[in-house]
Amino acid sequence: MAEFRDRWIAVGLDHQVQPGSSNPAIVEDQPLAIWRGENGAANVWEDRCPHRGMRLSFGFVRGNMLRCIYHGWGYEAGGQCALIPAHPELTPPKTICANVYPSAERYGILWTNLFKDTRSEPPELGPADGWAPVRSIYVNRDAAAVTERLPEADCGMADASISMNGHGAATIEAGPNLTLLVAIQPVSAEKCGLHVVARGKAAETPDARAALARKMERLRGALEAR
Template identity: 40%
Template structure:
């Protein structure tokens, strides 16, 4: 796993012309896909009034704030202010932009310029993301592994588990399933993922009680 890339979402959860919230460390992100399919990760704050851009709307290659409709295009640059349609917005009005790329059905984000492409997992594709109220170390231990990338078995099949640490002793689990897995296998895998969530959260709760 390239250390400067962080798994932040699954490609299937960000369809064309949509936006969703994401996270990179302590930074809130708006992860969005243009109508043409281009993926992007920006700071989740409109420079105008601070409204979350992940609540906004996508038109073509532009992400617009839902509050006053300010539109942002290539590189996060403001390109339209509806209240002043004849105005060319100043270059200073710009949303901070983060690196974003897709591989194996995962949206990867990074702060700065990554050293290379995000990792690929041949034969696997993004299946499901879960938010789990347990630290990343506890979640990995509940899975039976260590680190933020675990290749193993969960329920009925082999999986790749990408564990994303989040603020507040919370983690995101991005699961990759075998390509072409059938509905019955995926249903069983989903149940196994829910069981893993319960196990990790119970272990985290127990650890908190022991240290209280």
């Protein structure tokens, strides 16, 4: 497995991971399974069942357990195998465990750290409350190029100023009533994701956020332009 440095990376908007669902994601070419149990906690794991290597993101959630689609093996939130349907009387060995990464939800964004022994916290990027989801978009450029281009990119708002904050995210200030936070997900050497949330009076209604989502299409075009 690749060696990852200690940093928190956005992997999606928290509302995209509904209770009882399992979703795929990729960070720095590492396939991930993101799932949420009935207790509401989001989990980020390596997208691989320890049994036969099947993608866990293809699986299903029952209660607070993620079940592999292949043979139905079940894993609790800490990654420990708790159920082998072919041998229901068996207590699975503690050596059977999914590869689990730290996760946190902040600013309406789901974060993970592929450096599993981290003692750091997700970045401080502004007020913790009041953020509403706008959208996630994917850009056909690597994260480093997008980070370089973002401050000068056209986001479709004439009075907007874009600043990078040093934590793989940018803040867009668009007047006194609107702030957007754009968190960058490095997917591969050719692609990255942008997870966008907003706060302020100009983002309070669904129609206003839909208009902002359309402006993010313009931002993507500016970032992909040669």
